[in-house]
Amino acid sequence: MNQQIRTQIDHVIRSNAVVLFMKGNRAFPQCGFSARVVEILEKHVDNFQAVNVLEDSALRLELKEYTDWPTFPQLYVNGQFVGGADIVADLDQQGQLKALLRSPEQLDYR
Numbered sequence: 001m002n003q004q005i006r007t008q009i010d011h012v013i014r015s016n017a018v019v020l021f022m023k024g025n026r027a028f029p030q031c032g033f034s035a036r037v038v039e040i041l042e043k044h045v046d047n048f049q050a051v052n053v054l055e056d057s058a059l060r061l062e063l064k065e066y067t068d069w070p071t072f073p074q075l076y077v078n079g080q081f082v083g084g085a086d087i088v089a090d091l092d093q094q095g096q097l098k099a100l101l102r103s104p105e106q107l108d109y110r
Contacts, residue, residue: 001062001065002058002062005058005059005062006062006066008059009059009062009063009066012049012051013076013079014079015049016048016049017048017077017078018041018045018047018048018049018075018076018077018078018101019048019049019050019051019075019076020034020037020038020041020048020049020050020051020073020074020075020076021051021053021063021072021073021074021075021076022034022037022038022050022051022052022053022072022073022074023052023053023054023072023073024052024054025050025052026038026042026050030054031072033071033072033073033084033085034072034073034085036085036088036089037073037075037084037085037088037089038050040088040089040092040097041075041088043092044092044097044098044101045101053072060072067081069081069083069084071084072084073085073088075087075088077100077101082100
């Protein structure tokens with residue numbers, strides 16, 4: 001565990017209502033799963049923080065431990081880990097993602 005990186009992760013998550021740790025960035029996702037989540041989020045929110053995990057291998061490794069989730073992208077809403085591309089897509093298809101982005105405590109999504 002790298003406490004300095006965990007502190008950075010905590011800060012990003014606490015400072016932004018919606019955070020997507022992804023491969024690439026919003027303008028140029030570098031994997032299909034990241035592109036899929038960006039597209040879904042852009043339907044529901046005007047602004048979200050995207051963090052490119054490809055720029056920092058230590059961050060990428062620490063996030064996998066932090067969430068106990070092995071893949072990217074990883075979505076956080078109001079400080080809570082939501083999941084990866086499949087979960088985000090399922091929530092969107094079920095009409096729950098919009099509600100989650102407004103009030104995450106109402107849903108049990110993990």
